[in-house]
Amino acid sequence: xxxxxxxxxxxxxxxxxxxxxxxxxxxxxxxxxxxxxxxxxxxxxxxxxxxxxxxxxxxxxxxxxxxxxxxxxxxxxxxxxxxxxxxxxxxxxxxxxxxxxxxxxxxxxxxxxxxxxxxxxxxxxxxxxxxxxxxxxxxxxxxxxxxxxxxxxxxxxxxxxxxxxxxxxxxxxxxxxxxxxxxxxxxxxxxxxxxxxxxxxxxxxxxxxxxxxxxxxxxxxxxxxxxxxxxxxxxxxxxxxxxxxxxxxxxxxxxxxxxxxxxxxxxxxxxxxxxxxxxxxxxxx
Numbered sequence: 001x002x003x004x005x006x007x008x009x010x011x012x013x014x015x016x017x018x019x020x021x022x023x024x025x026x027x028x029x030x031x032x033x034x035x036x037x038x039x040x041x042x043x044x045x046x047x048x049x050x051x052x053x054x055x056x057x058x059x060x061x062x063x064x065x066x067x068x069x070x071x072x073x074x075x076x077x078x079x080x081x082x083x084x085x086x087x088x089x090x091x092x093x094x095x096x097x098x099x100x101x102x103x104x105x106x107x108x109x110x111x112x113x114x115x116x117x118x119x120x121x122x123x124x125x126x127x128x129x130x131x132x133x134x135x136x137x138x139x140x141x142x143x144x145x146x147x148x149x150x151x152x153x154x155x156x157x158x159x160x161x162x163x164x165x166x167x168x169x170x171x172x173x174x175x176x177x178x179x180x181x182x183x184x185x186x187x188x189x190x191x192x193x194x195x196x197x198x199x200x201x202x203x204x205x206x207x208x209x210x211x212x213x214x215x216x217x218x219x220x221x222x223x224x225x226x227x228x229x230x231x232x233x234x235x236x237x238x239x240x241x242x243x244x245x246x247x248x249x250x251x252x253x254x255x256x257x258x259x260x261x262x263x264x265x266x267x268x269x270x271x272x273x274x275x276x277x278x279x280x281x282x283x284x285x
Contacts, residue, residue, distance in 0.1 A: 099201065122134070
């Protein structure tokens with residue numbers, strides 16, 4: 001079915017692709033079936049060698065654009081951010097599938113409240129499996145102190161406000177590889193951005209074969225190290241107000257542990273010492 005090209009799409013879907021031959025067609029079809037139709041689909045082929053995007057040549061739909069790039073994941077994502085024409089940018093990976101109303105529901109949230117910068121949702125493992133559920137829902141501000149506990153925002157589910165990203169020159173940072181999304185959320189949080197989480201799955205994700213091999217395990221180790229660095233930066237960033245709420249949470253936790261004699265006094269003291277040493281060391285520079 002041929003669609004008339006929308007000169008001003010409301011949503012730009014950034015679909016990152018690298019040798020995803022087995023799953024890409026399903027992913028693209030789930031996007032083209034959306035109840036919300038005012039979008040462009042930017043298929044960002046990050047140097048694939050398996051010809052996975054060849055089937056796109058047979059799709060007669062002017063909303064679909066294939067962009068071929070040299071293999072550099074973060075540079076490819078940032079190029080997608082730079083050329084997106086939509087008011088909002090939706091992210092997705094090539095082995096995931098959107099539920100039918102994903103775009104419609106997220107656009108409704110962002111249209112209803114101009115202060116929301118990120119709209120995310122829960123996601124479900126392919127085939128009706130477990131739901132990735134942070135337990136958080138609705139409008140969340142501030143959220144930097146929650147990010148200190150971990151990356152609870154599912155990257156393939158997000159829709160972002162394009163003009164906000166460009167006004168603040170926000171993008172994925174190469175030096176935070178494997179945790180580039182976590183860094184982007186932390187940058188938005190430190191600018192006092194607002195997050196909204198739709199408390200239901202709007203996307204199906206897949207655990208692929210590549211996610212259980214040795215290379216992936218090495219990437220996970222690097223991801224953990226990078227995430228730790230992001231948390232430290234959040235904690236000590238003076239102008240962000242990031243650490244205030246987190247310190248309150250830590251103080252309450254330590255008090256509870258002390259009250260129930262679950263930690264020795266020396267461990268509690270050492271915990272406080274490490275926190276304040278890091279903060280005051282940063283203040284001296």
